[in-house]
Amino acid sequence: MGNSTVQKRSKFSKLIQSVELRRAIMSIFVFLVVWQFGALIDDWTGYDMLGIGLVPPPVDVLITWADVVPNLGYWQSWVASFQRVLAGFLVAMIVGIPFGLMLAVNKYFREIFFPPFEILRPIPPLAWVPASLIFWPTNEMSIAFVTFLGAFFTIVINVLGGARAIDVRYLRAAQSMGASQWHLFYRIILPGTLPSIFTGAAVGMGITWEVVLAAEMISGGGTQGGGGLGFFIWSSYMGGSLEHIVVGMISIGIAGYLCSSSIRKLGIFFMPWRRLF
Numbered sequence: 001m002g003n004s005t006v007q008k009r010s011k012f013s014k015l016i017q018s019v020e021l022r023r024a025i026m027s028i029f030v031f032l033v034v035w036q037f038g039a040l041i042d043d044w045t046g047y048d049m050l051g052i053g054l055v056p057p058p059v060d061v062l063i064t065w066a067d068v069v070p071n072l073g074y075w076q077s078w079v080a081s082f083q084r085v086l087a088g089f090l091v092a093m094i095v096g097i098p099f100g101l102m103l104a105v106n107k108y109f110r111e112i113f114f115p116p117f118e119i120l121r122p123i124p125p126l127a128w129v130p131a132s133l134i135f136w137p138t139n140e141m142s143i144a145f146v147t148f149l150g151a152f153f154t155i156v157i158n159v160l161g162g163a164r165a166i167d168v169r170y171l172r173a174a175q176s177m178g179a180s181q182w183h184l185f186y187r188i189i190l191p192g193t194l195p196s197i198f199t200g201a202a203v204g205m206g207i208t209w210e211v212v213l214a215a216e217m218i219s220g221g222g223t224q225g226g227g228g229l230g231f232f233i234w235s236s237y238m239g240g241s242l243e244h245i246v247v248g249m250i251s252i253g254i255a256g257y258l259c260s261s262s263i264r265k266l267g268i269f270f271m272p273w274r275r276l277f
């Protein structure tokens with residue numbers, strides 16, 4: 001028990017003393033200072049000198065945020081958006097990774113399914129929102145479908161590119177030593193594609209957050225309490241509260257950062273060689 005406590009304290013002390021953490025804190029501090037200074041200059045002179053315009057200063061945003069945090073509806077919006085993002089993202093991963101691998105390893109499968117995939121891929125996910133609201137019976141299903149599309153195409157393209165980029169000499173060397181098709185896939189293709197899988201997952205997660213928030217704004221997302229962060233921003237805009245809008249935007253940034261960090265941590269677990277650099 002004592003050793004585990006010491007180890008936890010040592011990890012915490014290393015984290016506090018790390019140069020990366022200090023740089024991150026300093027960059028955020030400088031950003032807030034520039035933001036505050038720009039907002040004050042705009043109020044004092046009446047000119048938008050730093051391009052900040054009518055954006056409220058961070059002090060006002062923090063005061064508003066402190067008032068919003070005790071509100072249960074704010075956290076319900078977090079939960080609603082997280083559920084929609086995770087649902088669409090997980091389905092996109094479950095469908096997109098095998099689909100991308102099949103496109104990479106099977107010539108006939110690629111010749112049949114890649115052309116329609118390439119036709120649908122350039123269509124922005126937000127362009128599907130009006131159609132999904134008509135085709136699907138509920139708003140939740142519409143948002144889930146659009147969220148799935150936001151991550152699906154990015155994941156498939158990254159998986160396909162990663163698998164096709166594997167040096168064919170590795171495959172031929174394994175075949176010359178009697179490796180079966182399953183061993184080729186399990187020992188060479190899948191490990192070689194892992195970096196592309198997690199890259200596609202990280203990019204797809206960011207797109208998923210963009211899509212789900214826009215879908216919540218357009219569809220209404222339910223009520224203020226459960227409509228999601230997108231509807232929180234939209235209702236704040238309709239109410240004319242700039243501070244609440246910025247609170248919602250920062251909340252989205254924090255939520256996206258948490259999701260992306262989780263994917264990176266998971267990638268390091270499956271690819272331990274990434275810890276070296």
